[in-house]
Amino acid sequence: MKVVRTCxxxxxISKFYIKQNLRLGFAPTxxxxxxxxxxxxxxxxxxxxxxVASIFVNPKQFCPGEDFERYPRDEERDLKLLKKxxxxxxxxxxxxxxxxxxxxxxxxxxxxxxxxxxxxxxxxKGVTTVVARLFGIVRPTFAAFGxxxxxxFVIIKKMTQDLSFGIQLIMCPTVREKDGLAMSxxxxxxxxxxxxxxxxxxxxxxxxxxxxxxxxxxxENLKKTxxxxxxxxxxxxxxxxxxxxxNLQTVDPIHxxxxxxxxxxxxxxxxxxxxxxxxxxx
Amino acid sequence: MKVVRTCxxxxxISKFYIKQNLRLGFAPTxxxxxxxxxxxxxxxxxxxxxxVASIFVNPKQFCPGEDFERYPRDEERDLKLLKKxxxxxxxxxxxxxxxxxxxxxxxxxxxxxxxxxxxxxxxxKGVTTVVARLFGIVRPTFAAFGxxxxxxFVIIKKMTQDLSFGIQLIMCPTVREKDGLAMSxxxxxxxxxxxxxxxxxxxxxxxxxxxxxxxxxxxENLKKTxxxxxxxxxxxxxxxxxxxxxNLQTVDPIHxxxxxxxxxxxxxxxxxxxxxxxxxxx
Numbered sequence: 001m002k003v004v005r006t007c008x009x010x011x012x013i014s015k016f017y018i019k020q021n022l023r024l025g026f027a028p029t030x031x032x033x034x035x036x037x038x039x040x041x042x043x044x045x046x047x048x049x050x051x052v053a054s055i056f057v058n059p060k061q062f063c064p065g066e067d068f069e070r071y072p073r074d075e076e077r078d079l080k081l082l083k084k085x086x087x088x089x090x091x092x093x094x095x096x097x098x099x100x101x102x103x104x105x106x107x108x109x110x111x112x113x114x115x116x117x118x119x120x121x122x123x124x125k126g127v128t129t130v131v132a133r134l135f136g137i138v139r140p141t142f143a144a145f146g147x148x149x150x151x152x153f154v155i156i157k158k159m160t161q162d163l164s165f166g167i168q169l170i171m172c173p174t175v176r177e178k179d180g181l182a183m184s185x186x187x188x189x190x191x192x193x194x195x196x197x198x199x200x201x202x203x204x205x206x207x208x209x210x211x212x213x214x215x216x217x218x219x220e221n222l223k224k225t226x227x228x229x230x231x232x233x234x235x236x237x238x239x240x241x242x243x244x245x246x247n248l249q250t251v252d253p254i255h256x257x258x259x260x261x262x263x264x265x266x267x268x269x270x271x272x273x274x275x276x277x278x279x280x281x282x
Numbered sequence: 283m284k285v286v287r288t289c290x291x292x293x294x295i296s297k298f299y300i301k302q303n304l305r306l307g308f309a310p311t312x313x314x315x316x317x318x319x320x321x322x323x324x325x326x327x328x329x330x331x332x333x334v335a336s337i338f339v340n341p342k343q344f345c346p347g348e349d350f351e352r353y354p355r356d357e358e359r360d361l362k363l364l365k366k367x368x369x370x371x372x373x374x375x376x377x378x379x380x381x382x383x384x385x386x387x388x389x390x391x392x393x394x395x396x397x398x399x400x401x402x403x404x405x406x407k408g409v410t411t412v413v414a415r416l417f418g419i420v421r422p423t424f425a426a427f428g429x430x431x432x433x434x435f436v437i438i439k440k441m442t443q444d445l446s447f448g449i450q451l452i453m454c455p456t457v458r459e460k461d462g463l464a465m466s467x468x469x470x471x472x473x474x475x476x477x478x479x480x481x482x483x484x485x486x487x488x489x490x491x492x493x494x495x496x497x498x499x500x501x502e503n504l505k506k507t508x509x510x511x512x513x514x515x516x517x518x519x520x521x522x523x524x525x526x527x528x529n530l531q532t533v534d535p536i537h538x539x540x541x542x543x544x545x546x547x548x549x550x551x552x553x554x555x556x557x558x559x560x561x562x563x564x
Binding site: 007162 | 384
């Protein structure tokens with residue numbers, strides 16, 4: 001595995017693969033890797049000739065007051081984890097990603113305004129801007145993202161189509177701890193007591209899923225259920241929503257393919273989780 | 283010359299050239315072609331294996347109240363002019379460029395806020411969005427733009443660098459009518475009487491240039507001169523500015539490489555022109 005620190009070198013590597021019509025697979029990350037990240041590389045391995053992971057804690061996608069400063073960084077550990085799973089790891093310095101005078105932004109309206117976008121103002125604009133730049137530098141054939149960040153995936157997919165980047169996006173299933181907690185770099189923040197309470201997000205989703213299976217179709221009721229479960233089990237719910245998987249707009253009564261999505265604080269740590277459900281037509 | 287109407291077909295053509303490591307040159311236009319456009323293709327011809335011109339009157343770059351509806355369109359004439367100067371002409375339908383659900387925008391801050399950007403709110407955001415999409419579809423090695431739209435060029439160059447599109451941009455000199463009027467599709471709007479008054483923009487620039495040559499360095503004075511010349515010769519000046527050629531910020535006293543830029547209405551027609559000057563160091 002080769003460690004790449006500059007955009008210029010990454011672009012040269014990418015050109016090498018393009019010239020030979022070889023397929024590069026790409027997994028952008030913010031480091032502090034876990035099995036969820038490694039599964040992205042596993043999914044890419046089946047489709048690509050070589051794999052690139054990037055590690056960059058992108059300041060543009062943190063809102064004021066969020067955890068940019070304390071976001072966990074452990075390059076040495078990350079490199080060890082990637083060693084056998086990856087051909088190139090792109091770890092740019094901030095001045096490589098945002099050189100002096102950088103002033104372009106990419107934004108997806110509509111999809112960025114719901115769910116996490118309501119509270120995290122500017123978050124998705126930061127994500128689409130950095131991913132557009134990374135896509136330009138790495139020029140992969142495939143790029144993989146996790147389902148845990150479902151809204152992020154839908155937004156990046158829309159951007160990729162609208163700007164005709166010609167990159168195939170792969171959404172990989174959420175990887176979970178044994179007890180069901182969705183893997184996230186932010187789980188590191190949790191004390192052991194908070195770690196137990198963090199399960200409330202998953203519990204809320206599964207409770208709603210069960211209610212749907214026995215006939216509940218009213219999104220409003222299901223949302224109330226999910227909020228109640230989270231709040232009762234020691235989380236501070238930010239939202240619980242049931243939305244169309246494509247346009248992320250509320251669906252009520254629920255039908256077709258829907259996303260159950262929740263966000264909640266456990267202590268100071270903001271967590272998210274979701275489930276995709278194909279409703280039986282009424 | 284092949285006429286291409288769909289994005290899918292244009293992408294296939296582009297892939298063909300990329301796979302063979304051949305260089306595509308690209309000149310995006312809004313049609314109603316003149317010698318300025320043809321000179322872009324001439325400049326590309328020296329550098330590329332094949333040339334693509336696009337014709338698309340982009341609604342996103344017209345502000346409310348501007349001339350989108352009456353903007354001149356003459357496809358038959360355009361195709362005749364391109365015939366010997368171009369290998370592919372990409373003329374997408376609006377629903378090809380902006381399919382249902384299109385919701386991405388690309389914006390360059392700072393550079394878009396001065397000169398024409400002050401009055402034409404959202405204009406450059408419309409330009410960068412459509413050019414980003416066109417670049418994604420055509421994937422050229424080179425793209426050519428005219429110096430007449432200098433601010434547009436600087437903004438597109440910034441976007442191309444920031445998003446690492448890997449496209450080399452070429453700025454081609456403004457092509458002028460015999461009497462010095464900068465060629466523009468909008469010159470068509472001018473009555474013969476207005477056509478004479480339209481020369482006031484060029485006259486303003488040349489007057490300022492002369493004053494600089496005999497020692498004037500105060501931008502404020504030079505701006506006043508340019509505004510006076512335009513208004514005295516029958517145009518209604520919108521602005522006259524002297525700015526740094528890179529960051530488009532006012533330079534006063536003038537030094538280094540500067541852009542003299544003017545915009546004015548002649549009747550209902552908004553015209554622009556500019557001159558680049560390398561000042562002798564004081």
